[in-house]
Amino acid sequence: MPFLFFSFSLSLIYCNLERVLRKFTHAPGASTSNVTLVHTGFLGGSPTKPKLAFAFSVFELYRQLHRVCPRLSIQAFSKALDHLHHVPVNSYLADQFSSAYDCYLEIIHEVDALVNTAMGTSLKEQFQERVCPPCLYKVDDEPDMKYSLLGAMDGNVSLKLFNADFRRGESLTDNRVLENERWLKPEFVDQFKDEVTNSKKPTTPQADPAPITDPGPSTPQLPAPGDGVGDDNSVNTCVERWRNAGPEARKKMFALFAVSGIFVTVCRHGHVLLICDMIRSGELMKYPIAHVRALLDRYGAGIGIGYDIFCQLIKTLRRSSLGQDVAAMSLDGVVPAFHGYAHNRLCQLSWHPLYKDGTGIEDFEECERTFSKSNNLAAVTRLATPYHRHQQIEEHFQFHDLDKYASSGTFIYQNYIQALECIQIDGAALREFEEGFEQLPDYEKALADEQAYLIALKTEEPFSDDAKSEFNRLDYFIVHKGYKTKEIAGVKSRYRTTYTRWLAHHEAVCIFEAEHRIVERWTPQSVQWQETLKYMSERAYLLALDKLERLFVQRMLEMTKLGMSGLGYKLRDHLMKALKTRADAVRNALNAYNKAAKQLDPPREELSWSKLMEIGNLSEFDLLRDTRQDIRKLPWVKPSLRAAMNLHYRVKRGEEELIRLNVKARRLVTHMIDVEADYKAAYNSHLESNPNLAMEIQARWDYVTRVHTSIAITLNRTSRLKGFTGSLIPGHRVGRNKDIDSQLPRWAGSILGITIEYVSTVTDPTDVSNTHLYHQQPQELVPTNTTQTKDDDKDSNDEYEDGGEFIPRDVEVSGDTVLDMLTAL
Incomplete structure (x- = not known):
């Protein structure tokens, strides 16, 4: 019995849109109307008795349009279909298209699972191991990377x-989970x-700690830079x-x-x-x-x-x-x-x-x-x-x-150029700087360090002595004072911690004295002690002055910005909040400055909040300079030294990048060859048993080959850069079966110049398998337009200079070149 359906169909081949009535006859073995529709390339808008059907090409068109324009909604696309067919806009069309589109995506998902199973992998393995081949597709014999x-x-x-x-009307129930x-x-x-809450809880001490023993001498360990400790x-x-x-x-x-x-x-x-x-x-x-x-x-x-x-x-x-x-x-x-x-x-x-x-x-x-x-x-x-x-x-x-993935070759190519620029250009600038560099003396702070160590040692000594005396009288406290477990643990803990702190400071002082050849330890009566104490007071004053200056200048600049015309409400509100916070910070810095000023000999005049607020512009800021030294004479202030530091790190990062890119390029080539081998094996194994699946595998294989050809062209360009240190010879993926057919795709030989040499195994006469060795013969890409002059060729993205040296440019391969190469393949 024939069924009558409305259908929207779109043919990308003939580019004609139609909205027609069609009759469908049940396909053999079809149990529902949708099964018949699917056999003929359509999908109904409802699951049981569809009266409206859409061609698969319509779903794929929307899917690809939504890919490049995520703002395009199903409602907008449905309206566009109505307008194309010159009919009034139907509100129900979007609902039916959405339901059918869900089914279409589920069909694609199932097809993906079938293809992956045919290729010997699952969707989980496909995602976790191959979502990014340059990062995850590890091969043997890779250099160590941090x-x-x-x-x-x-x-x-x-x-x-x-x-x-918070929506109007009844909420739509949809309990499906992706x-x-x-x-x-x-x-x-x-x-x-x-x-976060648990990480902030203090560690509970033990009720009865172990007996205290002399911990002995130890060298205090300072936190290493970047370990997140000590930089609260x-x-x-x-x-x-x-x-x-x-x-x-x-x-x-x-x-x-x-x-x-x-x-x-x-x-x-x-x-x-x-x-x-x-x-x-x-x-x-x-x-x-x-x-x-x-x-x-x-x-x-x-x-x-x-x-x-x-x-x-x-x-x-x-x-x-x-x-x-x-x-x-x-x-x-x-x-x-x-x-x-x-x-x-x-x-x-x-x-x-x-x-x-x-x-x-x-x-x-x-x-x-x-x-x-x-x-x-x-x-x-x-x-x-x-x-x-x-x-x-x-x-x-x-x-x-x-x-x-399609642009992964471009990523490697462009990063390779940037890394070479860091090494060559910045490296040359750094060498030029080093040739004219005059070693400057380090900023002397040994006196302050020694003073800080000694003061810390003197500060901890009475606490340690008191805790030791209390620990020695512990038996007396237990008998006469009635100390219980909690009090006993407190005495032992104070003895252990105060002695440990004192010992750490003592070791630091000993190490410092040995390094700087200090024979006699300073005391409060020593001249060095008095001079250093004066220096530390001045240093604390200057640091407080620096902070006050910095915060006040920031406040003045924000007030200047606030007075500009054309500011939006949100920006003005943000500046007002910042000024309020800044005022509190300036007040705290002013208090710290006045406190440090009192410690000087003779004491400096204190600054009041009103006097500070009277300063109206930067030219009046000399009032805060007082005895401040000229920091412009210090080494770290010189722009040339800071620039040299940045050049040094840029060269270092560039060298690391080349190592990583060489690994990624080899992983990418290995992955491309392995994927095409998997497609070939899957296609051959299902060609007779499941022709429909083999056809789908063939279609995907063709697309992957085109993508790999484009990537190979870019990798060829990368290998011809002056300074390229890697290799495009594929390796063997960790854990992959070596028995899989490793016949190379055509692009591997014609573009990358990779060939295979088979060597029979002679160590085991019973083993008839062959091993293969890869050889790379880089091919120079030949331009398709041979009528251009040499000067015109230099402006083309497909050209190389005489001698095979590639001119670094943005990767833009013309369509004609790609088509010609694909045709040649």
């Missing part, structure tokens, strides 16, 4: 979701919600400047939003590794902690992460339940380059990527680039159901991964 994986994490509040209670390896479930994230002042400054570093109680969200955004982790190439929803809150610390836990579980040790407040995150991680794993698996990180310059200077020296070994030239700002594209989804997901919101976000990032 970080096995570099990435960044951050939160974004654009992709909010309105709470259904299962995906990329998403972390709320239950997994919530198990870390108390980590710098971290506190960062907490004041960054909202997501503030107290957890402040990170609330309006009840209007059920989901306030997403928190993501991306690799340095932009592939999204992990996502989770930020539910009814701001950027709580539980989100990065949960991502760190997942990263350690999935990708192992040696991970380097960029986070806006990593200086605060690492302290929380070390005190959390992840502390042992973080230390054992060497998880480390940085503050991204752009955000890093807003942090305290001491924090920058520890966490800025320019000063961090192993980071290369990565800026760790990939999250911002990712969000600049995903923000376009906000308009179509904010009022969606939770399922459809996840669906559209996941679709967006799937296409995002495909685009990033």
Whole structure:
């Protein structure tokens, strides 16, 4: 019995749109109308008795349009279909198209699973091991790198979701859940919600400590730079400047939003590794902690992460339940380059990527680039159901991964050029500076150090003596004073801790005296003691003066900005709040300045708040200079020395980047060859048993070959750069079966010049398998337009100079060249 359906169909081949009545006859074995429709290339708008059907090409058209224009909603696309067909806009069309589109995406998901199974892998393995081949596709015999994986994490509040209670009408019930390896479930994230609170709890002392013994001499250990210990002042400054570093109680969200955004982790190439929803809150610390836990579980040790407040995150991680794993698996990180310059200077020296070994030239700002594209989804997901919101976000990032993979060769090429510039240009400038560099004397502070050590030693000595006397009379206190377990533990603890502190200061004084050949220890009656004490008082005064000057100048500049015309309300309100905070800080600095001024001999005149406020411009600021030394004569003030330091680190980071890029290029070539071998094996094994699946594999194989050809062209250009030190000879992936057919794709030989030499195994006569050796013969790309002159060739992106040296330019391959190469293949 024939069925009558309305259908919208779109043919991309003939470019004609039609809205027609068609009759369908049940396909053999079809149990429902939709099964018949699917056999003919359509999908009904309802599951049981569809009266409207859409061609698969219409779904694919919307899917690809939504890929490049995330703002395009299903409602807008449905209206466009009505207008194309010259019919009034039908409100029901969007609902039916949405239901059918869900089914279409589910079909694609199932096809993906079938193809991956045919290729010997699962969706989970496909995502976790191959989502970013340059980062994750490890091969044998790779050089050691400090970080096995570099990435960044951050939160974004654009992709909010309105709470259904605040919408008009009845809320739509949709209990479907999108299962995906990329998403972390709320239950997994919530198990870390108390980590910040628990990390701040003091450690409970033992009720009855072990007997006290003489700990003996020991050398005091100072915290290493960048370990997050001993820099509480710098971290506190960062907490004041960054909202997501503030107290957890402040990170609330309006009840209007059920989901306030997403928190993501991306690799340095932009592939999204992990996502989770930020539910009814701001950027709580539980989100990065949960991502760190997942990263350690999935990708192992040696991970380097960029986070806006990593200086605060690492302290929380070390005190959390992840502390042992973080230390054992060497998880480390940085503050991204752009955000890093807003942090305290001491924090920058520890966490800025320019000063961090192993980071290369990565800026760790990939999250911002990712969000600049995903923000376009906000308009179509904010009022969606939770399922459809996840669906559209996941679709967006799937296409995002495909685009990033297609441009992975360009990433390597452009970073290689930047790294070579850091080494060659900055290195030449650094060598030129070193040739004319005159060694300057270090700033003398030995006296202050010795004085500080001695004062600390003298300060701790009476506490240690009192605790020792109390400990020696412990039996008397127990018998006559009735000391119990708590009092006894307190006496023992004071004795142990005060002696340990005194011993540490004593060792520091001994080491300092040995290094500086001080024969007699200074005493309060020594001339050196008196001179140094005077110097320390002046130094404290100058430091207080510096802080007061800095805060006051900042206040004057903000007041100048506040008086400018054209300021918006939000900016003016922000400046007013900053001025209020600055006034409190200036008042505290003024009190510290007056206190330090009293300690001088003779004492300096105190400054009052009213007198300070009378200073109207910077020209009157000499009132605060008093006895301040001219810091312009100090070495660290010279711009040339600071520039030389930056040149040194840029050259160092460039050398690290070349090593990492060489590894990534080889991983990428190995992955491309292995993937095409898997496609070939899957196609051959299903050609007779499942022709339909073999046809789908063939179609995907053709597309992958085109992408790999484009990547190979860019890698060829990279290998011909002057200064290229890597190799494009593929390796063997760790854990991959060596028996898989390793016949090379055509692009590997014609573009990269890779050939295989088979060598029979002679050590074991019973083993008839062959091993192969790869040989690379780099090919020079021949321009397709041979009528151009030599000068015109230099302006083409496909040209090389005489002698085979490539001119570094932006990677732009003309379409004709790619088509000709594909045709030749």
